[in-house]
Amino acid sequence: MKIYKNIEDFIPIDNAVVTIGTFDGVHIGHQKILASLQESAKDIKGETVMLTFFPHPRMILHPEDDSLRLISTIEEKARHLAASGLDHLIITPFTREFSLQSPEDYIRDVLVSKIGLSKIVIGYDHRFGKDRTGSLTDLLAYSSLYGYSVQEISEQDINEVTVSSTKIREALIKGQIEIANNYLGYPYELTGSVVMGKQIGRDIGYPTANLHIEENYKLIPAYGIYAVEVSIVDDIQVKEGVFQSHDHTATFKGMGYIGTRPTVNGITRSIEVHLFDFNENLYGKSLQVKFLHFIRHDIRFDILEDMIKQIQEDERRIRELLNC
CATH class of the missing domain: 2.40.30.30 (Riboflavin kinase-like)
Structure with missing residues (x-):
């Protein structure tokens, strides 16, 4: 697995199959998404890419709140993602400026232009862009214009695993x-x-x-x-x-x-x-x-x-x- 400490270091690739998120803990629910990512990449002879952010967005948007505790350090997360067979991990710094992008700007300027998005695999409840207004609806709406496909991991599929990072944190505490x-x-x-x-x-x-x-x-x-x-x-x-x-x-x-x-x-x-x-x-x-x-x-x-x-x-x- 190749690691990039900034999205600017990544050279867009053909047939990039992408997922986005914090993936804290890389738990069995995340592993289900990663398995779908691998299957999709195999079908189109593509490469798997994850875009994640560090520091965690909450650390930047709410610096006064010191209560956030994560299951994985960035190094631990990388190790577990490598074990899953991921090809590329982009760890890009999260900034306030980045958080102000509109959903379309995020899709066009980040996912398509800087990664080479061919297909995105995403959970049903994923949010992105300014004020977290972007959603699966936006990804689907712009898919024809920018030439990519969307695979949703449904609420039913995720809930079958009955696990979340929040549940894991509660158990550890x-x-x-x-x-x-x-x-x-x-x-x-x-x-x-x-x-x-x-x-x-x-x-x-x-x-x-x-x-x-x-x-x-x-x-x-x-x-x-x-x-x-x-x-x-x-x-x-x-x-x-x-x-x-x-x-x-x-x-x-x-x-x-x-x-x-x-x-x-x-x-x-x-x-x-x-x-x-x-x-x-x-x-x-x-x-x-x-x-x-x-x-x-x-x-x-x-x-x-x-x-x-x-x-x-x-x-x-x-x-x-x-x-x-």
Whole structure:
């Protein structure tokens, strides 16, 4: 898959089969649209193109609202789209100027002129253009004038999947990680760099790697203990415009913790992982953490020894769940 950081870098192609959207999470509903995209491209011997935007439009149009949290970082989204078989991913910066285009200007100047639109595959409820006034009706109305066809993913087809990015976010916030993973079609993940912590885990026999998540818009699941799979990864994602998958130098099973460490009077949120049967230095490395099972909520223990006993029980349960 080729990645373009601006639509101006894209050279229009013949028989471009296009879809547009945020595709946050690239969940099983999105995957249905992507499958239709692939089928359409195969039928006309074309290439698949997705146009997405970063930053998220809401970040630009409503900068005073800091509540937006996304399932995927832009790098995670790219990786899942590459796995779907997408040929071209255009990540163009969203600006206020861009948002002021009329539906016809958007269709003519962006989709047709800059991409080479031959066919568009779109959900029934997609909106675009100034004040989100553009819709499927506009795409159909201008299709003859600009020489492209339209395939609608119907409300019935989308609702059959009974999944949405909103439902996934709600499940993650509640700690319903298994539900979120079923909706996504893969384990929810966080990727971050290992930074120095307070080393409390080491003192109680459970050394942890403390993660710093660079993207402040990334959704962090509910506070608690999780069964996780942790990979040490290479940060390089793109080489000469072509997507390169993560190189996993090693993968381990372990325990994940999200919380404020109330037993030791912690205040700020901490994201930590303890890797089973591992004792090497991870400082400065990047870890990809896949959340597999929710074990329990974060609680405060009056006695440190009680917390250690509970962690030991958590480990026993997680090892049993992960068969390790």
